[in-house]
Amino acid sequence: xxxxxxxxxxxxxxxxxxxxxxxxxxxxxxxxxxxxxxxxxxxxxxxxxxxxxxxxxxxxxxxxxxxxxxxxxxxxxxxxxxxxxxxxxxxxxxxxxxxxxxxxxxxxxxxxxxxxxxxxxxxxxxxxxxxxxxxxxxxxxxxxxxxxxxxxxxxxxxxxxxxxxxxxxxxxxxxxxxxxxxxxxxxxxxxxxxxxxxxxxxxxxxxxxxxxxxxxxxxxxxxxxxxxxxxxxxxxxxxxxxxxxxxxxxxxxxxxxxxxxxxxxxxxxxxxxxxxxxxxxxxxxxxxxxxxxxxxxxxxxxxxxxxxxxxxxxxxxxxxxxxxxxxxxxxxxxxxxxxxxxxxxxxxxxxxxxxxxxxxxxxxxxxxxxxxxxxxxxxxxxxxxxxxxxxxxxxxxxxxxxxxxx
Numbered sequence: 009x010x011x012x013x014x015x016x017x018x019x020x021x022x023x024x025x026x027x028x029x030x031x032x033x034x035x036x037x038x039x040x041x042x043x044x045x046x047x048x049x050x051x052x053x054x055x056x057x058x059x060x061x062x063x064x065x066x067x068x069x070x071x072x073x074x075x076x077x078x079x080x081x082x083x084x085x086x087x088x089x090x091x092x093x094x095x096x097x098x099x100x101x102x103x104x105x106x107x108x109x110x111x112x113x114x115x116x117x118x119x120x121x122x123x124x125x126x127x128x129x130x131x132x133x134x135x136x137x138x139x140x141x142x143x144x145x146x147x148x149x150x151x152x153x154x155x156x157x158x159x160x161x162x163x164x165x166x167x168x169x170x171x172x173x174x175x176x177x178x179x180x181x182x183x184x185x186x187x188x189x190x191x192x193x194x195x196x197x198x199x200x201x202x203x204x205x206x207x208x209x210x211x212x213x214x215x216x217x218x219x220x221x222x223x224x225x226x227x228x229x230x231x232x233x234x235x236x237x238x239x240x241x242x243x244x245x246x247x248x249x250x251x252x253x254x255x256x257x258x259x260x261x262x263x264x265x266x267x268x269x270x271x272x273x274x275x276x277x278x279x280x281x282x283x284x285x286x287x288x289x290x291x292x293x294x295x296x297x298x299x300x301x302x303x304x305x306x307x308x309x310x311x312x313x314x315x316x317x318x319x320x321x322x323x324x325x326x327x328x329x330x331x332x333x334x335x336x337x338x339x340x341x342x343x344x345x346x347x348x349x350x351x352x353x354x355x356x357x358x359x360x361x362x363x364x365x366x367x368x369x370x371x372x373x374x375x376x377x378x379x380x381x382x383x384x385x386x387x388x389x390x391x392x393x394x395x396x397x398x399x400x401x402x403x404x405x406x407x408x409x410x411x412x413x414x
Contacts, residue, residue: 020047021375025200028102029053029083029110030090032061034182035156035218036112036140037079038189039196043108044082045368045377051102051393052080056087056412059386073383077358078365080383086394087387087414091121094413099123100131101398108196112140115150125213135211136199138192144217154218156184163222164229168240176242188221246306251298252277255335256310262318263335266309266325269295273330280328281312358382390414 025048029040037052044050054060065075089095103109109128111118118124128135139145142154160166160178170177195214203211226240233239240248247253250269257263268277271294278286286292286308291301298305313321318334325332334340341347342364355362356379368377394400394414408414 019375021372021377022046022048025049025108026106027051027108027110028099028106030099031110031112031140033065033112033185034062034075034079035185035188035216036110036138036192037062038186039138039140039192040083040110041079041081042189042193043196045379046372046375047377048108050083051389052083052085053088053090053099054085054386056089056387056409056414059087063386072358072361072363077363077382081356081365082380083383084389084393085384085387086390089413090123092411092413093122094408094411096121096123098394098398098413102393103128103132103135106132106135107200108136108138110138110140110192110196114153115139115141115145129211133210134203136196136203136214137211138196138214138216140188140192140216140218142218144220145213145215156182156188156218159184159219159222162219164226164240165222168226168242170242171244172242174242184218184222187225188216188218191221191224192216246302248299250295251302252305252309254302254306254309256306256313258313258318258321259315260317264313264318264322265333265335266313267331269298271295274298276328277309277325277330280324280330281308283308354379356382387414 022043025043027040027043027048027050029037029050030053031037031040040050040052052060060076060080062079063073063076066073088098090099125137128137141150142159143149143152157178160183161176163184165183166176166178169179192214195216199212199214203209229240245253245255245265250267252266252268252274255263255265266277268274274292274295275287278284278292286305290297292298292305316324322332322334336344342353347353351367353364354367355364357363358381363382365379365382368379390405394405395402400408405414
């Protein structure tokens with residue numbers, strides 16, 4: 009918490025905000041990373057010896073784990089066993105003047121260790137407690153392990169993703185965890201504002217379910233079903249609400265995405281592809297009819313796009329104000345002029361190596377975020393936190409190490 013007389017760097021949006029994070033893998037740590045990117049002090053707690061599961065996520069190259077480096081950037085790292093009473097005592101000391109406590113243990117685990125919400129508020133009534141779990145803190149599934157893969161299936165996402173005659177499709181990236189991390193960060197700032205500006209100065213508990221996080225962004229499916237009796241179905245790259253909308257193959261075997269749902273865009277597209285008669289064709293004369301007859305419509309578009317290279321067709325469509333974009337891979341993005349201009353990817357020094365990573369986002373005009381460092385080695389800040397912050401002696405630290413507490 010920022011106290012009167014504290015020196016504050018006003019160039020950092022969240023300068024002075026203190027966060028303790030007992031969380032692993034992606035969803036909850038992404039919340040902490042977002043806060044750290046904009047200036048909050050985030051102390052990330054790892055289990056001694058074993059460390060964070062994220063360190064072993066995916067793969068390593070020359071000792072570098074890309075996921076650990078990315079999701080743990082800008083954080084201070086300590087090792088602490090909070091399942092033991094001595095570890096809990098240290099945790100409580102850290103939480104006395106903290107603003108936010110982020111955790112993602114299975115619901116009930118903290119309580120089993122003797123760490124209750126009531127005990128945390130007794131230590132610090134202003135504490136904002138962010139609890140991220142698969143299914144939330146309540147309900148019949150709450151005590152089950154919840155991973156993003158399960159939520160991507162159970163949310164309805166997989167059922168509506170993929171080719172119409174194919175299997176339900178899961179994303180290749182942590183979509184559900186990412187949604188939960190963003191929601192957690194957003195709700196955290198709601199709670200900070202309420203506590204410090206419009207509320208009574210007290211903290212509160214934020215219950216973030218990974219399942220609900222992903223479900224909430226999939227659109228008004230419940231209302232659609234109520235009104236029509238229909239449920240979302242797999243349509244490949246098409247959409248049930250707009251047409252044309254698809255990816256199309258070019259003459260040079262590249263792919264591009266096209267969006268032409270608005271009437272003015274559709275008219276321009278029909279003229280460009282040499283079929284102005286489609287403008288008044290009852291199958292295609294408005295968006296609703298185009299959706300119903302999208303397979304026939306895509307034949308016209310695919311045939312025309314297939315006659316040109318990606319560069320040629322992009323130029324023609326851009327000149328005629330038809331929204332189109334190439335299907336990029338990471339190499340394309342890293343070499344793209346606009347991505348470079350926006351600094352979407354930046355190089356960060358990491359122990360003498362220049363490593364590319366996704367930049368801080370969103371971009372703020374007066375208080376932009378920044379990357380101070382990537383994820384560090386285990387216990388990198390033990391001495392700084394335990395000695396300088398908590399006043400522990402070298403002997404105390406050594407004894408706690410022997411006991412497996414730090």
